[in-house]
Amino acid sequence: MSGRQTDALDRLWHAYGLDVPDGPVQPVDLAGLFGRRAPVVLEIGSGMGDSTAAMAAVDPDRDYLAVEVHTPGIANLLDLVDRCGLGNVRVAQGDALDLVRGLSEGVLDAVHVFFPDPWPKARHHKRRIIQPAHVALLRSRLTSGGTLHCATDWAEYADGMRQTLDADPELVDAYGGFAPRPAHRPVTKFERRALTAGRPVADLIYRRR
Ligand SMILES: C[S@@+](CC[C@H](N)C(=O)[O-])C[C@H]1O[C@@H](n2cnc3c(N)ncnc32)[C@H](O)[C@@H]1O
Secondary structure (H helix, E strand, C coil), X not given: CCHHHXXXXXXXXXXXXXXXXXXXCCCCCXXXXXXXXXXXXXXXXXXXXXXXXXXXXXXXXXXXXXXXXXXXXXXXXHHHHHHHCCCCEEEEECCHHHHHHXXXXXXXXXXXXXXXXXXXXXXXXXXXXXXXXXXXXXXXXXXXXXEEEEEXXXXXXXXXXXXXHHHCCCEEECCXXXXXXXXXXXXXXXHHHXXXXXCCCEEEEEEEC
């Protein structure tokens, strides 16, 4: 980690961080965490936190909860939160699915899954975040009309995501196919890299019935 990241982690984790323990499900009190009741967006696998910080900065009426396992990414997001003065961001460290299990049903306005690890080998597909049981869990935490937004540059995963999301009886495809790239999703390193390599990026935006 850079000195800046280490410093941000030391100073800000106690105020903005949430530890997601392994083992028994830990209930998460969103109103207590954010200190208010506002619509909440969950960003799964926030990486270096660039998307979370950029989206939260222009959307102060919603709260953003990022979950990530990678400590330097968490520290980088805390640094961005500090530098940009973002009161509507909290950062959870641990497994996203463990965090989601600790949320009550119907509490999320949106779930973002941007460039999840593609696990390209068939024998590793079971590690993918977008698969039927996980989608059912994520969808159960959305409000009625809440959005599940996924983006990937991995064409085969994009097709698999679409099949999985289409098969969920409680999700409706907001665009009747892949969505046009939404202007509100910031371009991250992963998207720039994909475009440079000639891999198109697919957005999938579904709503809970
Ligand atoms: C390919 S990166 C994309 C990062 C970011 N969304 C972006 O677009 O720049 C995927 C991220 O998901 C995180 N991740 C993978 N599995 C996770 C899990 N089960 N819970 C939380 N984060 C996870 C990884 O650590 C990694 O930072």
